[in-house]
Every structure is written in structure tokens, then in C-alpha cells.
Amino acid sequence: MKIAIQGIQGSFHHLVASNYFPNDCIFIQCMTFGEIPKLLRNNTVDAAIMAIENSNTGSILSNYSLIDKNDLNIQGEVYMPMFHNLMALKGQGMSDIKEVWSHPIAIQHCERFFRHHPHIKIIEANDTAFVAKQIKEKQLKGIAAIASAKAAEIYDLEILEEQIQTDSFNMTRYFVLTKKRDFNVDVHLHNKASLKFTTSDEHGSLAEILKTCAEHGLNLSKIQSMPIANEPWNYAFFIDFTYNDYLKYCNALLMLESKVDNLKILGEYSENKPSLKKQTA
Numbered sequence: 001m002k003i004a005i006q007g008i009q010g011s012f013h014h015l016v017a018s019n020y021f022p023n024d025c026i027f028i029q030c031m032t033f034g035e036i037p038k039l040l041r042n043n044t045v046d047a048a049i050m051a052i053e054n055s056n057t058g059s060i061l062s063n064y065s066l067i068d069k070n071d072l073n074i075q076g077e078v079y080m081p082m083f084h085n086l087m088a089l090k091g092q093g094m095s096d097i098k099e100v101w102s103h104p105i106a107i108q109h110c111e112r113f114f115r116h117h118p119h120i121k122i123i124e125a126n127d128t129a130f131v132a133k134q135i136k137e138k139q140l141k142g143i144a145a146i147a148s149a150k151a152a153e154i155y156d157l158e159i160l161e162e163q164i165q166t167d168s169f170n171m172t173r174y175f176v177l178t179k180k181r182d183f184n185v186d187v188h189l190h191n192k193a194s195l196k197f198t199t200s201d202e203h204g205s206l207a208e209i210l211k212t213c214a215e216h217g218l219n220l221s222k223i224q225s226m227p228i229a230n231e232p233w234n235y236a237f238f239i240d241f242t243y244n245d246y247l248k249y250c251n252a253l254l255m256l257e258s259k260v261d262n263l264k265i266l267g268e269y270s271e272n273k274p275s276l277k278k279q280t281a
Contacts, residue, residue: 001025004039004048006032010129010151016078016174017049031126033063037070040179047075048177054082055171057108059224064238067177067266074194074267076176079274084110084165087132087157088144094160099123101131102146110146112166132157171274181267192221192242192271193249197260198228199237206237209259216252218243242271 003021005013008029017027028045030036039045050067053059067074084106088097100107100114101123107114114122125131128147135145136155144160145151152159199205213220222240227233243249257263 001047002028002045004028004030004036004045006030006036006050007127008129008133010132010148010154011127012080012082012148012172013049013051013174014129015148015150016080020049020076020078020176021047031130033060033066036177037066037072040072040177041070043179046178048072049078050175050177051172052175053173053222054105054109055169056167057105061224061226063175064224064226067175068196068236068238068264071180072177072266073179073181074175074269075178076269077192077272078174078176079272080172080174082106082109082165082170082172083149083163084146084170085149085152085159086113086144086146086161086164087135087152087159089135089139089141090156090158092141092158092160096142097144097160098142100144100146101125101134103128106146109165109167109170113161113164129154173274175267176269181265190246190268190270191244192240193268194238194240194266195256196236196238196262196264196266197256198234198262199260201234205259209256212255212259213239213241213252216243216248216255217245218249218252238266 001021003017003025005017005027007013014027028039033050036048036050040048050063051060052063097120099121102125104124106128107122129151131145132147132151132155135143136157218241220239220241224238225235228236
């Protein structure tokens with residue numbers, strides 16, 4: 001199998017893909033999320049990993065849009081603790097570090113660390129692991145990266161500070177994506193679905209939809225609104241819910257179709273519950 005990931009070896013997407021897929025998979029590295037749909041659509045890859053939300057910084061709306069516009073299928077979900085480590089060339093200490101390069105989201109996750117080190121200049125980059133690789137290949141002194149411990153191992157860097165993320169419970173949810181839905185005899189074993197719908201702006205229309213979900217035993221776990229292009233102040237809704245009875249879920253879809261303007265199934269898959277215990281490496 002060929003799997004598309006955002007970033008290079010040692011990135012968090014690489015860690016998720018390595019844990020989810022068999023060991024003999026080939027990982028196709030993308031520097032931006034926008035590259036991933038094309039690889040799926042033209043069958044260059046069999047599946048992809050894409051971050052969709054973080055417990056601190058919220059949803060990645062642009063990725064919801066990519067999944068929707070390219071008609072990608074959500075095959076599964078993975079939750080990954082975000083352990084951010086400060087790393088540099090071996091032999092350097094904190095007093096040597098003048099700049100830190102990393103992905104803007106990783107930098108945001110480590111806001112408390114930078115408050116305590118105001119002299120350090122922050123430089124945004126496309127990928128956490130790519131910075132680690134640059135530091136090693138170019139022997140960049142005085143520059144540190146924020147990345148995973150695996151990146152430090154791969155690129156032979158020294159970790160100066162471990163787990164500098166502000167929130168010990170920091171976690172990111174990733175979608176496992178494929179080109180199309182895989183209908184099989186085990187579909188009834190799935191217990192989670194992601195849908196997109198639009199509705200009228202009539203008073204109580206959204207409440208009526210949520211009521212229908214509840215009446216059919218659907219447990220809403222997330223709802224996300226997104227502006228509709230060229231329709232100011234109109235919104236599409238992305239919802240996730242779990243269910244225990246596949247037949248009731250199917251009946252709920254039939255009822256929802258009559259209550260919304262457009263209904264789209266983004267994916268049906270097995271729920272992967274995150275651990276709410278304090279994370280440790």
C-alpha cells in the first residue's frame with residue numbers, strides 16, 4: 001500500500017500512519033494538505049492521513065473543505081498525543097539557541113515555553129520534521145526545532161527540552177481517507193459516521209435535525225459549521241455521531257434527507273476513543 005502523509009519521516013502524520021498501517025507500506029510525503037486529494041483521486045496512493053482537529057486549537061476547517069470538495073471517504077479516525085520536544089545539533093545547550101523553527105500549530109501548542117524564553121526568535125515552517133532534517137543536513141547551529149522524539153532519533157539530534165507543549169492533554173484527531181467508500185459485509189460493525197448537510201434558515205430547523213438524530217439513538221459527538229462560498233451568512237454543517245444500531249442509523253438518514261437541503265455521507269467507520277488520562281511519553 002502507498003499512503004499519503006503531510007510532512008516527512010518523523011512528522012506526526014508519519015507516526016500516525018506507521019501505527020495504523022502495516023509495516024510494509026510506502027509513505028508518500030506531501031508538504032501541504034492540498035496535495036493529498038489529487039494523489040487519492042488519480043490512484044497514486046491507496047489511502048491518506050489528514051489532521052482534522054486538535055483538542056486545544058480546534059478544527060482545521062480547510063481540511064473539512066478538502067474532504068468535501070474532493071468527495072473523499074473517511075475510513076477511520078486516530079487520536080495522537082502531541083508530545084512536542086525541543087531539539088538541536090548534538091553538543092548544544094539551551095544557552096546556544098537563538099531561533100526556533102517549526103510548524104505554526106506546533107509553535108502555538110508551546111506558547112508557555114516561549115513566554116519563559118522571550119529572547120528566542122520564532123520562525124514558522126511547513127513541517128516539524130523537515131526542520132529537524134534541515135538542521136542536521138545543514139549543520140545549523142543556534143537553531144532548534146520543535147518536533148517529535150522520533151524526528152530527533154531519525155535525524156540524530158539532541159533533545160534539549162522534553163514535552164514543552166503547554167497542555168499535557170494536548171491531542172490531535174486524524175482522519176484515515178480513501179478515494180471512495182468501501183461497501184462490505186462488515187459495514188454493520190461500524191458505529192460512527194461523519195455527515196455534511198445544509199439546511200434552511202427557518203427558525204428551529206437545526207434543532208429539528210438534532211432532535212431527529214437523538215430520537216434514532218444517534219449520539220452527537222461533534223458539530224462544526226462552515227461558511228458556504230458565494231452565499232454570505234449561510235452555513236454548511238459537519239456532524240459526527242456514534243450509534244449502536246445500524247438499522248436505526250439508516251432510518252435516521254432517511255428522515256434527515258427529508259429535513260435538510262443536502263445530505264452527504266463523508267464516512268462510516270469504527271469509533272476510536274481517545275484516552276483522557278494525562279499523557280506521558
